[in-house]
Amino acid sequence: MLQFFDALITGITLGGMYALIALGLNLQYGVARILNLSYGEMLIGGALLAWALFTAHGVSPLVGSLAILPLAALVGLATYRLALMPLVRRSPTREALEVDSLLASFGLLFVMQGIMLAAVGGGYLSYGYLSTSVDVFGTLIGANRLLALAIALTAGLLLYAGLTRTRLGTAVRALAVDPVSAQLVAVDVNRLAGWAFALGAVLVALAGVLISMFLTFSVTMGVIFTMKALIIIIMGGVGNLLGGIVAALMLGLVESFVATYVDPSLTLASNYALFLVVLLIRPTGLFGKASR
């Protein structure tokens, strides 16, 4: 029984971390329609700044994020305005924009990675913050992982409420569903998409800050997070924040239970198997367009 709770609690915290990773991409891809391949680099960017502030100046990552998150918003907005807006303007369809943004952000990936490599090199970076053990129903979990879970759930639910309960949120959803028709009801599509992209950048930087507290990372590791985030939002239904959280928790639980009861070497395979099964049954994801 203890073993079961162990697996359950580990799975939920891991799922929370995955949910956190995917939140920002859900806004960027689901709403702003930018398939951002440099997403993982943005995450590493947040992690790197938190690491630098902590190791060089002893600034707590939580305090540091007061500076990092606004910076991420600015960088996100600037990236959208300068690099992506021209693509948005000239793309006739949503599909065309996806392909264009994919290529552009692929380039961005190397620019960001190059800057970070030049700044700190390719070595492994690691520090510990809030790594005291917390007893959760007999299972010891790092406080930092619990914090990541709590923030993922809070941010996810707040965003979900904002999108479904407010006027601005309704406009954002209209934009996600059909950007052309949204203009007919006086939604400033480009401005709103820019904000959604910037908010996505803030969330991914936040994920980076939190993850840096417990994961060892290097500046070339971004692609791992991009892949994970993509799987989660496609599985949950693109643009659906609640779906993303559910998918992330499912992945975390499957990984933890397979590792505990079957074999840890099958965790990756079981994650992809779950992804496949979900897509076979619901091609638009768990909470895809059909259910919206």
Add this chain to the structure above:
Amino acid sequence: MNPVQKQSRRKVLKTIGATGALLCAPAIVRSQAPSTIKVGWAISKTGPFAGGAAVTQWPNYLLWIKDVNDAGGLRIGGRKVMLEHVEYDDRSQSEEAVRACERLVNQDKVDIMLPPWGTGMNLAVAPIFHRAGMPMMTGSFVSDRIPEVVKRWNNVFVMLNTAETYAVALVEQLKAMRAAGQINDSIAMVHVTEGFGLELANAGRKAAAAGGFKLAMDRGYPIATQDLSPIIAEAQRTSADTFVAFSYPPDTMGLTEAARVRAYNPKVFYSAVGTFFPVYRDRFKENADGVLGIGGWNPDSQAFRDYIARHVVMHKREPDRWGASLFYAGLQAMQQAIEKVGKMDNPAIVAELSKGTFPTIVGPVKFRNNVREGGWYVGQWQDGDFVGVGPKQPGARAVRVPKPAWKAA
């Protein structure tokens, strides 16, 4: 395609020019040593291998070149010749590494080529080194098939050893602890399901069985696993006194962190690649003390201390306590072989390397069947440094068991 064509056209022009100059010059010039020696390498500056390469490998290439040049250059036939270098990023892809090495040989015409990062990459480019006849001084090439490889390519020199060597040395340590009544005969063993991790696990299984140990747990996990708690939890449920992880750097850190958070305190905690990185101590501070790992060094060695100091001056950080120094020592051996031969005559340099003994920062280096004899196989963090504890040799520290319990961070 265009830049490449342009490049080669320029190369052709250069070659024509150089040939012309040579023809005009008196014959005596041609027989003299070259004015500079070109050193080249392809290595992972981006992609999944970039982390390991940056900690262990290319900083030592640069440091060696700097040290040689600071001393006036490489002594060739009574003259000192300065080194210059060319570097390519192989983006952690073996095809890129192969292409870049071909280019180094055919277009850049390097005099000395240094290998890329990792076993797979080294295997991929070994035929190019062999075709060019150049000595290949590897420091991140490790496999149980080393004997076959060096038989096929006699220009390959290996500073590391077979996975079996490391696993057997670890089990020897465990046997001594068991004989002293410090641990029981049960081991919880995990490994990363990737190259060296798999080989170490295979060798470890055999060595443990031969040593009369039983495996209470024997699990693999994929690389880049982001939460290793379930693995530590399973180890915790066993009654094994010894935890052995044949791990790679990120999971070495992850396993240690999970063990600490879950208050898993086996009497012996061993992790493989990454344990000897300075970042391990920076991350875990006094909690690192007592952790066993692969590699190690002799803290009594003044040459090694000086090397660390030079590395810090050049790269603003310490070298790791295993692979880094071996790269540097391998290059020192190659340098001495070249100076002894007195010209850039690759077959003669290879022959000299296979028979000579070379004083280096890690002590005298001698190759038997192209594999370095001796070295440190098991190390332990003791009072803030990762020292060699096995095999028994001058400078070896006594191993400390049991590992102190993790302290709260």
